[in-house]
Amino acid sequence: MAITRRVFLKNMLKSVVGFLGVSGLSYYYARYIEPEMLTIKRYPLLHTKIPDSFQGFTILQFSDTHLGFHYDIQSFERLVNTIQKQSPDVIVFTGDLVDAPHTYYFHPELVRLLDKLEAPFGKYWIYGNHDHGGYGTEKIKEVMGNGGFQLLQNEHHRIQKEGTEIVLAGLDDMMLGSPDIESALYNTSEELYTILLVHEPDSADRYHAYPVDVQLSGHSHGGQIQLPGFGYLVTPPMAEKYVEGHYALDSLDLFVSRGIGTTRLPYRFLCRPEMSIFHLEPEKV
Structure with missing residues (x-):
């Protein structure tokens, strides 16, 4: 099958970047500076299904720390301290x-650092592909559990406030796990505002027909390296269509985080690491 000039050039650039790192003066910036330039994205979540009691309720998402690949425990401690300063109502970790x-x-x-994170309405997590990889499934589960995080593996939790509630559901990893949306949403109601955690963002094409209002994903790293005119250079499988930011898919709002760490290549260029804070706002009919 013939390839276009754009695809050819993009593949060539991937090879060059992978072989040389990032050449010239950009190398030091992309390797040591931008990966530490954490940004905070804030998104309002407006919906008629959000109860009035959840006005101003905040959910903080962080994702893809990839500890061990040029991201160490000292960097993670700085991240934890930054998260704590935001005082979120709920914390979710979307894998890896x-x-x-x-x-x-x-x-x-x-x-200890995971346990240090505080959120009055709970801390939740889902598996990413790297969490299942390398026989890590049980070890990661143990570490996250000891850190006070509740696993949502094809299940949901009802977050209750002043006699009202919303639903937070989570799926097993799409690539190396056994995701089951039916089990995750079992015994929920379409009338309840429902947030779904799924590591891989391109899965949204499968789930927008379900009674889910918001999907939070990571996995993409925002492409890690972005070049004007060429776009994203490093996009893993199932994060090639939806790479970063907000996408409106019928009745589903998809939000894709660039994540914190790096993988495959230890660089970020024009693609700063980020965590996201979602502010719930009841919308009047």
Whole structure:
């Protein structure tokens, strides 16, 4: 099958970047500076199904730390301190805690730092593909659990406030797990505002027909390296269509985080790491 000039050039650039790192003066910036330039994205979530009691309620999402691949425990501690300063009502982690669980040294501080995170309405997480990879499934589950995070693996939790509630559901990883949307949403109601956590964003094409109002994903790293005129250079499978930011898909709002760490290539260029804070706002009919 013939390839277009744009695809050819994009593939060539990937090879060049991978072989040389990022050449010239850009190397130091992309390798050491931008990966530490954490940004905070804020999004309003407006919907008629959000109860009045949830006015101003905040959900903080962080994703894809990839500890062990040029992201160490000291960087993670700075991240935790930044999250704590935001005082979110709920914290969600959307996968890929460690880059390679089978070789990573699980520093004793990791559990302490996870446990340090506080959110009055709970802390929740889902598996990413790297969490299942390298025989890490049970180890990551142990670490996150000891850190006070509740796993949502094809299940949901009802967040209750002043006699009203919303639904927070989570799926197993799409690539290496066994996702089951039917189980995750079992015994929920279409009348309840429902947020779904799924690691891979392109899965939204499968789930927008379900009674889900918002999907929060990571996995893409925002492409990690973005070049004007060429776009995203590093997009993993199932994060090639929806790469970063907000996408409106019929009745589903998809939000894709660039995440925190890096993988495959230790660079970020024009693609700063980020965490997201969502502000719930009841919308009048």
